[in-house]
Amino acid sequence: MxxxxxxxxxxxxxxxxxxxxxxxxxxxxxxxxxxxxxxxxxxxxxxxxxxxxxxxxxxxxxxxxxxxxxxxxxxxxxxxxxxxxVLLRDGVPDREWWAESLEISGRDRSEYNAALELVRGMVSPDSLVSRDPFMFYVKTGSAAELYSFLVRETDAAHLAVFRDSRKVYCLPRSxxxxxxxxxxxxxxxxxxxxxxxxxxxxxxxxxxxxxxxxxxxxxxxxxxxxxxxxxxxxxxxxxxxxxxxxxxxxxxxxxxxxxxxx
The missing domain is CATH 3.40.50.1000 (HAD superfamily/HAD-like)
Known part of the structure; x- marks a missing residue:
């Protein structure tokens, strides 16, 4: 199962x-x-x-x-x-899955990149974590404020914004x-x-x-x-x-x- x-x-x-x-x-x-x-x-x-x-x-x-x-x-x-x-098989990224994810998220790519550039202009480099083209997050003591700003300034149809007590996450909506x-x-x-x-x-x-x-x-x-x-x-x-x-x-x-x- x-x-x-x-x-x-x-x-x-x-x-x-x-x-x-x-x-x-x-x-x-x-x-x-x-x-x-x-x-x-x-x-x-x-x-x-x-x-x-x-x-x-x-x-x-x-x-x-x-x-x-x-x-x-x-x-x-x-x-x-x-x-x-990203699909990992015994720790190794599956290339076919990766390519499919890039294709699926293509319609959201412009808004995702715009949000990433927006955040880069607002926070210190060491607080921004971006490891792949599918997600970035910010470690901040003002998560609620940054979250509210991004929700207000980005297109929810193409960008998903989440937060917890210490981080704000941005991902392609798809x-x-x-x-x-x-x-x-x-x-x-x-x-x-x-x-x-x-x-x-x-x-x-x-x-x-x-x-x-x-x-x-x-x-x-x-x-x-x-x-x-x-x-x-x-x-x-x-x-x-x-x-x-x-x-x-x-x-x-x-x-x-x-x-x-x-």
Whole structure:
């Protein structure tokens, strides 16, 4: 069963998170432990044998590379990074996928480049991160102000602008997680997919899924018939709900997806 999962705050957590219980460290940055899985989550993915997990993350290739050894140890080979614009196979970008992403985002390219030039004139070079032609972000202590400015000054039909507490992200509108999930599903020949995510970035992926798992803050954005709302430690609850779903799926995938798409 194809399973797309976001990474940060869905599968893994920053060292800043105070989550009780044992941790399995999966990422180091500047010689220090940066991100971890809970022991429950790590144990679930080591033992499961019925899901094909594919990370679908806003992290770029360099950021994902810090996690790759831990995820490859789980037997995970593919990852969709830069919001799904780049497909990595065992850490190597898939050239055909890259070319297709460039073609898909062509109609958004002018607005994306204009926004990049606009931001370059406003912030210091070390605060602007642009690793590929599909996404850039700004690290700033004034994320709310920069976000409001970019939303006001750019064309939302061609540029997607998101923010968290410390970063503002800009991406071509056509390259969202939902589009990437559908591309991968069609390319791999899977009948349907399950998805899990926690943020605004993930909404297109969750909406396009046959069944999705989301935290209590997102349900209003996802159709009620396909969502499973998770409380508590999100990554651990995802494992619990997936275990329950496996029992449902034992009746046959076709019956499951027909029932959940009715």
């Amino acid at each position: 194809l399973f797309f999962t976001d990474l940060d705050n869905t599968l893994i957590y920053s060292h800043r998170h105070c989550i009780p219980g044992d941790r399995v460290w999966v990422e180091m940055l500047n010689g220090r432990n940066q991100s971890f899985m809970t022991a429950r989550t790590a144990g679930f993915y080591r033992a499961q044998d019925w899901l094909l997990p594919v990370p679908l993350t806003t992290r770029n290739s360099q950021q994902y590379a810090r996690l790759a050894p831990a995820l490859e140890a789980l037997g995970w080979h593919d990852a969709l990074v830069s919001n799904g614009a 390259l969202n997680k939902g589009a990437a999930a559908r591309r991968y599903q069609i390319r791999s020949g899977h009948e349907g997919y399950i998805a899990a995510g926690d943020s605004e970035f993930d909404i297109p992926m969750l909406r396009a899924a046959d069944i999705c798992l989301c935290p209590e803050g997102l349900p209003d954005f996802v159709p009620a018939g396909k969502r499973i709302v998770c409380s508590g430690v999100f990554s651990d609850t995802i494992c619990d709900r997936l275990t329950e779903l496996r029992e449902t799926l034992s009746g046959g995938r076709s019956a499951f997806f027909q029932r959940n798409n009715t």
